[in-house]
Every structure is written in C-alpha cells, then in structure tokens.
Amino acid sequence: MMNRREFCKKTMIAVGGLVLPLAAFEVFDPSTLRAEKEGRGKTRWAFLVDTRKCVGCGFCVKACKVENEVPYDANVTRTWVERYVTTTDGKTYIDSPKGGRDGFTTMKIDQNLEGMHEIKAEEISRAFFVPKLCNQCDNPPCVQVCPVGATYQTEDGVVLVDRTWCIGCGYCIMGCPYSVRFFHPVYHVAEKCNFCYHRISKGMKTACVDACPFEARRIGNLKDPDDPVTKIIMTERVNVLKEEFGTKPQVFYLGLSKEVK
Amino acid sequence: MVHGEAWTLKEFFVYPNEYIYWSIQIVMYPFMTGLVAGAFVLSSLYHVFGVKQLKDIARFSLVFSLALLPVAMMPLLLHLQQPQRGINVMMTPHFTSAIAAFGIVFTTYGMIVASEIWFVYRRFIVESVLELRAKDGRSPVESLRLLVYSVISMGAMDISEAALHKDERAVGILAGIGIPVACFLHGYAGFIFGSVKANALWMTPLMPVIFICSAVVSGIALCIATYIVTMEIRKLIFAWRSKNDPDLPSTEELKSAEIHVVTMTAKYLVMFMILAITLEMLDLIFRGYTAVKSWDIVRKVIYEKDFTKIFILQYGLGNVVPFILLLMPRLTIRRALLATLLVLMGVFMMRWNVVIGGQAFSASFAGFMEYKLPLWPDSLETFKEGLMGALTVIVTPFVLFYLVTRILPVFGVKDSH
Numbered sequence: 001m002m003n004r005r006e007f008c009k010k011t012m013i014a015v016g017g018l019v020l021p022l023a024a025f026e027v028f029d030p031s032t033l034r035a036e037k038e039g040r041g042k043t044r045w046a047f048l049v050d051t052r053k054c055v056g057c058g059f060c061v062k063a064c065k066v067e068n069e070v071p072y073d074a075n076v077t078r079t080w081v082e083r084y085v086t087t088t089d090g091k092t093y094i095d096s097p098k099g100g101r102d103g104f105t106t107m108k109i110d111q112n113l114e115g116m117h118e119i120k121a122e123e124i125s126r127a128f129f130v131p132k133l134c135n136q137c138d139n140p141p142c143v144q145v146c147p148v149g150a151t152y153q154t155e156d157g158v159v160l161v162d163r164t165w166c167i168g169c170g171y172c173i174m175g176c177p178y179s180v181r182f183f184h185p186v187y188h189v190a191e192k193c194n195f196c197y198h199r200i201s202k203g204m205k206t207a208c209v210d211a212c213p214f215e216a217r218r219i220g221n222l223k224d225p226d227d228p229v230t231k232i233i234m235t236e237r238v239n240v241l242k243e244e245f246g247t248k249p250q251v252f253y254l255g256l257s258k259e260v261k
Numbered sequence: 262m263v264h265g266e267a268w269t270l271k272e273f274f275v276y277p278n279e280y281i282y283w284s285i286q287i288v289m290y291p292f293m294t295g296l297v298a299g300a301f302v303l304s305s306l307y308h309v310f311g312v313k314q315l316k317d318i319a320r321f322s323l324v325f326s327l328a329l330l331p332v333a334m335m336p337l338l339l340h341l342q343q344p345q346r347g348i349n350v351m352m353t354p355h356f357t358s359a360i361a362a363f364g365i366v367f368t369t370y371g372m373i374v375a376s377e378i379w380f381v382y383r384r385f386i387v388e389s390v391l392e393l394r395a396k397d398g399r400s401p402v403e404s405l406r407l408l409v410y411s412v413i414s415m416g417a418m419d420i421s422e423a424a425l426h427k428d429e430r431a432v433g434i435l436a437g438i439g440i441p442v443a444c445f446l447h448g449y450a451g452f453i454f455g456s457v458k459a460n461a462l463w464m465t466p467l468m469p470v471i472f473i474c475s476a477v478v479s480g481i482a483l484c485i486a487t488y489i490v491t492m493e494i495r496k497l498i499f500a501w502r503s504k505n506d507p508d509l510p511s512t513e514e515l516k517s518a519e520i521h522v523v524t525m526t527a528k529y530l531v532m533f534m535i536l537a538i539t540l541e542m543l544d545l546i547f548r549g550y551t552a553v554k555s556w557d558i559v560r561k562v563i564y565e566k567d568f569t570k571i572f573i574l575q576y577g578l579g580n581v582v583p584f585i586l587l588l589m590p591r592l593t594i595r596r597a598l599l600a601t602l603l604v605l606m607g608v609f610m611m612r613w614n615v616v617i618g619g620q621a622f623s624a625s626f627a628g629f630m631e632y633k634l635p636l637w638p639d640s641l642e643t644f645k646e647g648l649m650g651a652l653t654v655i656v657t658p659f660v661l662f663y664l665v666t667r668i669l670p671v672f673g674v675k676d677s678h
Contacts, residue, residue: 075277080277093274094625094627096276098277111272112275113270132276143357145456146355147359147363148349150349165353170283171358171360171453174283174459174460175457177458178624179279180278182264182278182280189342189343244554245459261627
C-alpha cells in the first residue's frame with residue numbers, strides 16, 4: 001500500500017514528466033549537422049524589382065490573387081503596387097487602391113477617409129510606381145515572434161506559414177515592418193507572399209513575374225553566380241526597404257527613391 | 262469581410278493589408294493580467310513584508326486574484342482566430358517568441374496562488390469539515406459542503422499549533438516566490454509589446470516596467486474598490502440582522518475598521534502611482550527629445566489624434582484627479598471609492614492608448630487608422646472583439662469571486678496565519 005506522501009511524490013514526478021514539452025529536447029539530426037558543415041543548400045531565392053520599368057498596370061496583383069487563391073475582392077493582398085506622386089511644392093502623395101489590382105486609371109489620389117485628392121498635371125514634379133511583396137528576410141521578425149513555430153524559414157530562404165498549426169494570434173502581422181501579412185479571409189490564419197513556393201520549387205517563375213509585361217519583377221537564386229538577377233544585384237546599385245529594422249530583406253530594388261515607405 | 266475591416270477606418274496612405282488586428286480583447290488582456298498581478302502583490306505586502314495594517318485586505322485580494330486568474334486567459338482565447346488551437350502554445354512552444362512562455366508562466370503562477378490560498382485557508386477548511394461531520398441530520402447543502410471541504414482539505418487534517426506554524430511559513434515562502442512570478446507574468450505582457458520592433462510606439466525597454474507599475478496600481482485600486490463595495494453590503498446586512506442579534510459587530514465598528522484599511526492601502530496605491538507616472542513621463546520626454554524618424558507621426562497620434570484619450574482621460578481623470586482625491590486630508594470612503602474607480606479607468610485607458618494607439622498610425626508613417634469599437638454585435642467576430650466581448654470579460658471575475666467566496670469566505674475567518 002502506497003502512503004499519501006509517496007503517492008503525492010510519484011504523482012508530481014509523473015505530472016512533471018508529462019508537462020515537459022517534447023520541443024525542449026533537440027533531437028540529433030544528421031542532416032542539420034551536414035548543413036552546418038557545408039553551408040545551407042544551393043539555393044537562396046531573391047527578388048529584383050525595377051521600379052523604373054513598372055507602369056502600375058496591376059497584372060501582377062491580379063495574377064497573384066488568382067494563383068494563390070486570395071479572394072479576388074477581399075481588401076487584402078499578397079503583393080501590391082504603390083503609386084507615388086511628388087508635387088512641385090515638395091509634397092508626396094501615395095495610394096494603392098485595391099492594392100493597385102485594377103491599375104491606376106485616374107489622376108486622383110485615393111486618400112481613404114479624406115477622399116480623392118486631385119492633383120493638376122502641371123503641379124506634378126515626379127511620379128512612379130513601386131511594387132511590394134514579402135521580403136523573405138534573412139532575419140525574419142515574423143518567424144521570431146510566432147509562439148507555436150507555425151511560420152518558418154525554408155533552407156532556400158523563403159518564409160512559409162503552416163495553415164494547420166497557426167493559432168491566429170496575429171503577432172507575426174504586428175511584427176512585420178513591411179505589413180505584408182494579413183489574416184486569410186477563408187482559412188482565418190496568417191497569410192503572406194511566399195514567392196509562389198509551389199511554383200519556384202518546380203522550376204517555374206512566380207505568378208507575378210510571369211504576369212509582368214515589362215520585366216519589372218524578376219526572381220533569381222543568389223547562390224548561383226551566373227543567374228542574371230544575381231549578376232544585377234552584385235554589379236548594380238540596388239537598395240532594400242527599411243534596412244534600419246535589421247531584417248536583412250531579400251527583395252532588391254532598382255531606382256528606389258527616398259519617398260518610398 | 263477581411264478580419265479587422267469591420268472596425269478599421271483608414272486615413273491618407275495605409276498599406277493595403279494594414280488593419281487594427283489587435284483590438285479590444287488585447288486591451289483587456291494586459292488590463293486583466295495587471296489586476297491579477299496587482300491583487301497578488303497587495304496580498305504579499307502583508308504575507309511577506311508583514312505590513313500588519315493590510316491583514317484584512319490581504320486575504321481578500323488573494324482570493325480575488327484567484328478569481329481573476331482564469332479571466333486573464335479569456336481575452337486571448339476570444340482574440341485568437343483559431344482558439345481551438347490555443348493549446349499549441351503548450352505543445353510546441355517556440356521560445357524565441359514572447360508569447361510562447363505564456364502557458365508556462367501562467368500555470369506556474371496559478372499553482373502558486375492556489376497553493377498559497379490552500380495554506381491560508383487550511384485551518385478554516387479542516388474546522389469546517391470537523392464541524393459538519395459532528396453535525397447530525399445534515400441537509401443536502403451541508404452534505405455537499407462537507408464533500409467539497411473534505412476534498413479540498415486533501416486529507417491534511419492536522420491543525421495542531423506546530424502544523425499551523427508550518428502553514429504560516431509555507432504562505433510566507435509562496436508569497437515570496439509569488440511576487441517575482443507575478444511581476445514576471447505582467448512584465449512579460451509588457452515585453453510582448455515592447456519587443457515589437459516594427460511598432461514605433463511600442464518599442465521601448467521601459468514597457469515591461471511601466472506595465473508592472475500600472476498593474477500594481479490597477480490591482481490595488483480594484484481591491485480597494487471591491488473591498489469598499491463588499492463592506493457596504495455587509496454593513497447593510499449587519500444593520501438588518503443586528504435588530505435580532507445584538508452580539509454582532511455594530512455598523513460603527515465595521516465602518517471604522519473599513520476606513521482604517523482603506524487609508525492604509527491607499528498610501529501604497531499613491532506610491533505605485535507616482536512610480537508608474539514617472540516612468541510614463543520619462544518615456545514620453547525621451548521620445549520627444551530623441552525625435553527619431555517615427556516621432557513625426559507618433560507626435561501627431563499622441564498630441565492630436567489621441568489627445569483626449571491620453572491627456573484628459575488617462576493622465577487627467579485617471580491620474581491627477583485621483584491623486585488629489587487620495588492625498589487630501591481626512592479620506593472618506595466615498596472619496597476613496599471615486600478615486601479608485603478613476604484610477605481603474607485611467608489604467609484601462611493606458612492599456613487602450615498603448616494597444617490601439619500603437620496601431621493608430623500606418624507602418625508607412627504616411628497615414629492613420631482609427632478603431633471603431635463595435636457596440637452591438639452583428640456577427641461572432643464583432644461580438645468577440647466588440648463591447649459585448651469586453652463586458653463578458655469584465656463581469657466574469659466578479660461572478661467567479663462570488664462563487665469562490667461561497668466556499669472560502671473572505672470575512673470573519675480564523676485563518677492559519
């Protein structure tokens with residue numbers, strides 16, 4: 001017969017053992033060791049946006065929505081195009097109605113609650129378009145803050161979301177300085193651009209790259225020195241967005257201006 | 262409809278995917294955990310530091326902190342898009358995330374509070390068991406009570422002087438461990454916000470400390486307010502009963518005991534208020550002085566968009582007015598009640614101004630977002646993240662407190678301590 005003290009002791013040990021999460025143990029994995037020795041893989045996906053070529057047609061946004069099954073009329077999108085208009089008095093106006101999905105067909109700038117702002121053609125000093133998408137950061141804050149590990153970085157640098165494990169806390173959405181994340185209106189979990197991972201891992205281009213008529217968007221492999229995108233990133237003057245956050249973004253821009261947010 | 266679209270108004274340029282994703286329930290979360298932590302710290306002032314004047318309110322706030330405990334988790338579950346997966350945080354905690362530790366910290370804290378209460382009430386529980394056992398012809402209610410007390414006594418029936426002395430030591434130790442854990446529980450809620458580098462308003466190392474101080478402030482204020490209300494009700498009941506039973510304490514006796522406790526506790530409230538406000542001011546001054554890139558938009562939010570919420574409601578009515586009310590000589594019950602209610606409102610507004618205020622501007626620094634609290638729900642979402650959801654969270658601890666005190670009364674008990 002077990003006395004009470006002993007029973008309590010054993011229960012405590014059993015409960016203690018049960019609550020110790022398995023994740024606390026790191027299982028030895030030979031492939032991890034190999035990867036650490038030889039460097040990770042042969043691919044590092046990167047993106048190149050040439051803002052000088054973008055005309056704001058919105059074909060990329062359309063293609064992305066269809067390809068990745070983000071409801072067409074929902075006011076969220078994995079990729080979008082921003083319009084910047086600088087006036088002669090030094091002011092900058094920015095808009096991206098419906099993420100630029102339907103192109104920019106009016107001169108009026110959408111200021112949301114403030115309504116449409118009209119700028120006369122002669123007042124414009126400069127205007128350009130900037131496509132945006134997930135930067136697939138080398139130091140992704142979204143992966144860092146996910147409490148359950150539902151969002152993770154693949155070996156080739158792309159950040160993915162596990163729809164079956166995401167609890168929908170929104171911490172990753174808050175953690176992203178580029179606001180590329182949102183809740184999927186159908187699956188109700190975190191959603192983001194993943195460079196069309198299902199396509200690029202099979203040798204295809206992303207939907208937006210294929211849809212762009214002007215080659216403003218290109219995708220490449222940074223670890224391949226012969227890749228034309230890699231060559232441009234290595235030899236020309238490229239820039240990245242919001243470098244100050246230390247996220248090491250991997251979407252590179254040509255012709256970026258200081259107004260770009 | 263996209264999540265967040267129902268209550269977000271955008272102004273100027275806001276990124277297409279930006280909405281107020283963290284709404285009223287995330288305001289409730291630090292507010293409720295703050296109350297838990299604060300109530301516990303108040304009870305510990307007596308148990309650990311031996312502040313004898315707080316004896317009466319110590320047991321009261323300890324039980325209240327137990328009633329608040331499950332409610333600290335409620336807003337999180339109401340906020341999750343996949344609440345049924347909430348347990349994943351315990352199954353695969355991803356420790357680089359501040360939220361991952363929640364399950365562990367919360368359970369540890371819950372166990373400490375529960376065991377401390379058990380030691381405080383052990384004598385009462387055992388005496389109740391003995392008394393009910395000795396009784397012949399128990400009513401069904403009494404049988405049920407006997408069962409409950411027998412189970413929670415866990416068979417430890419020894420109430421000799423030596424055993425009670427051991428209880429007392431256990432309470433001291435548990436309360437001692439409890440203070441850092443309570444501070445951690447809440448400091449860590451501050452860390453969740455303070456560590457978001459993408460948010461210009463949230464990111465400051467002061468955030469956890471500010472959260473702890475305001476937590477203690479709100480916890481003490483709630484304990485005083487609830488204490489006053491319960492005492493008033495007791496006075497009424499006693500006044501009615503003493504017509505038949507002259508041995509009961511008179512209304513005057515209760516009143517003098519009440520004002521004594523309230524005055525003592527209010528002193529601690531004022532102390533923590535000074536600490537909290539100093540830190541908040543330091544943060545504000547520092548932001549203005551350093552004026553980094555984000556200051557332009559943050560300044561517009563603080564001094565223009567949210568001026569009423571920050572300077573009138575939070576600092577004015579929530580800090581300055583109660584400060585004066587509490588420091589004016591000859592504190593009365595009514596004045597103390599008003600002051601503590603204002604303090605609670607102020608701390609709530611502080612949580613609001615941090616959580617909602619942090620999302621009041623776009624990460625592009627070129628536009629604003631406004632949160633329209635859904636008042637009347639037209640879907641599950643607008644219920645959960647609207648006024649009704651918030652009210653549910655507010656009411657629950659009081660219901661739980663009532664239920665807990667049916668078994669563990671907070672007044673007129675001879676405890677082991």
